[in-house]
Amino acid sequence: MFYKETNFKETLIGNIPKDWEVVKIDKLFDLYKGTTPSTKVKKYWNGTIPFVTPSDITKISDMNKVYLKITEKCITEEGLKSKGLRLIPKNSLLFTSRATIGYLAINEVEVAINQGVISLIPKHTNVNIAFFYYLLQKLRGHFENLAGGSTYREISMSTFSNVEVFLPPLEEQQKIAEILSTIDEAIQKTNEIIAKTERLKKGLMQELLTKGIGHKEFKDTEIGKIPKEWEVVKLNEVTEIRSNRVVSRFDKVAFIPMELIPDSGIFVKYEVRPKEKVKSFTYCERGDLLLAKITPCLENGKQGIVPEDISCDIVLATTEVFPIHCKRIDKLFLFYVLKFPQFRNRIIASMTGTTGRQRASRRTVENLKIPLPPTLEQQKIAEILSTVDKKLEIERNEKARLERIKQGMMNLLLTGKIRVR
Numbered sequence: 001m002f003y004k005e006t007n008f009k010e011t012l013i014g015n016i017p018k019d020w021e022v023v024k025i026d027k028l029f030d031l032y033k034g035t036t037p038s039t040k041v042k043k044y045w046n047g048t049i050p051f052v053t054p055s056d057i058t059k060i061s062d063m064n065k066v067y068l069k070i071t072e073k074c075i076t077e078e079g080l081k082s083k084g085l086r087l088i089p090k091n092s093l094l095f096t097s098r099a100t101i102g103y104l105a106i107n108e109v110e111v112a113i114n115q116g117v118i119s120l121i122p123k124h125t126n127v128n129i130a131f132f133y134y135l136l137q138k139l140r141g142h143f144e145n146l147a148g149g150s151t152y153r154e155i156s157m158s159t160f161s162n163v164e165v166f167l168p169p170l171e172e173q174q175k176i177a178e179i180l181s182t183i184d185e186a187i188q189k190t191n192e193i194i195a196k197t198e199r200l201k202k203g204l205m206q207e208l209l210t211k212g213i214g215h216k217e218f219k220d221t222e223i224g225k226i227p228k229e230w231e232v233v234k235l236n237e238v239t240e241i242r243s244n245r246v247v248s249r250f251d252k253v254a255f256i257p258m259e260l261i262p263d264s265g266i267f268v269k270y271e272v273r274p275k276e277k278v279k280s281f282t283y284c285e286r287g288d289l290l291l292a293k294i295t296p297c298l299e300n301g302k303q304g305i306v307p308e309d310i311s312c313d314i315v316l317a318t319t320e321v322f323p324i325h326c327k328r329i330d331k332l333f334l335f336y337v338l339k340f341p342q343f344r345n346r347i348i349a350s351m352t353g354t355t356g357r358q359r360a361s362r363r364t365v366e367n368l369k370i371p372l373p374p375t376l377e378q379q380k381i382a383e384i385l386s387t388v389d390k391k392l393e394i395e396r397n398e399k400a401r402l403e404r405i406k407q408g409m410m411n412l413l414l415t416g417k418i419r420v421r
Contacts, residue, residue: 034113047076102140130177284323
């Protein structure tokens with residue numbers, strides 16, 4: 001199916017196979033930029049004509065979707081005529097040209113577009129629209145460099161129309177598009193599994209952390225209704241937030257910066273560093289739960305457990321975490337309690353400090369009231385939720401693997417280094 005190309009020609013935009021052409025975008029496509037009907041005139045809006053804005057395109061791009069059918073807003077025929085807008089025929093390419101530059105979609109239905117979108121309508125039959133979706137996607141960084149503006153970045157129509165692109169033979173365009181779209185479909189399916197599993201996890205957390213497993217009798221408490229057998233405790237009754245300590249006699253330490261504390265995973269990662277390279281730190285130990293205390297890390301869910309298999313004797317972390325040592329509570333159970341919005345939001349609501357540098361206080365965390373089931377039930381709840389998290393980790397790793405494959409194939413196929421028979 002594939003073979004390595006050896007016969008290249010030199011062009012101003014790079015070496016390409018000899019049978020490929022270099023063509024300006026406006027030679028291949030009719031280009032059109034839209035505008036927005038007055039939002040003050042009600043009869044222009046809530047019609048049946050999909051009205052595409054950059055946010056519609058970035059939304060589906062973030063989900064690895066190629067085709068756009070539904071938009072957030074629709075306009076009426078009156079709205080279309082009020083600005084002399086044209087309908088963009090289906091199977092055109094839509095390109096974001098303002099603020100978020102270089103995001104793409106192919107429209108499945110006729111649409112109107114606003115001033116932040118350029119439509120590319122093929123002029124010739126030797127253009128495969130899906131191929132150019134991937135080719136322009138690969139050039140996103142180039143388009144961002146061409147953008148100008150101070151209030152918001154924008155690539156002008158004249159600049160965009162003069163960009164030169166590669167033009168392989170039509171059959172090869174089609175084959176390349178088929179290969180890349182197959183990978184995108186796999187990524188989309190993985191995204192759907194991740195979304196479904198995240199919904200399952202959210203429902204399980206709501207059920208297990210408020211109703212437990214198999215309980216029939218409940219009681220009202222200051223944190224809401226909980227099983228009759230459960231206690232309500234302050235965090236400092238079952239844990240200890242470690243105090244910092246001097247570390248001097250070790251050459252190397254395991255250091256945990258904020259970027260290695262997960263938003264969604266369970267365990268933190270670490271780097272082995274020379275002790276002298278770590279100027280400021282928070283002391284912690286294996287098995288501690290590290291809870292981010294600074295905005296936006298706390299709001300984003302950053303927390304993680306220090307793994308037991310760390311190779312260094314000393315473990316240090318960023319100063320922007322609370323290292324929590326669990327004494328009378330299962331650490332994995334507490335991990336999920338602190339992830340649960342009902343409790344995490346109470347810590348977030350108490351944050352103080354200047355905008356962008358707000359922090360939670362140690363006192364707030366220590367005084368946080370949480371549910372405490374019997375130990376065996378804590379462990380069962382944690383086991384159920386961690387099983388779902390392991391499933392999520394597998395799927396997220398699979399998505400990352402597919403994205404690496406896609407990037408590698410784009411780099412080879414869209415430059416002609418590897419050809420499709």
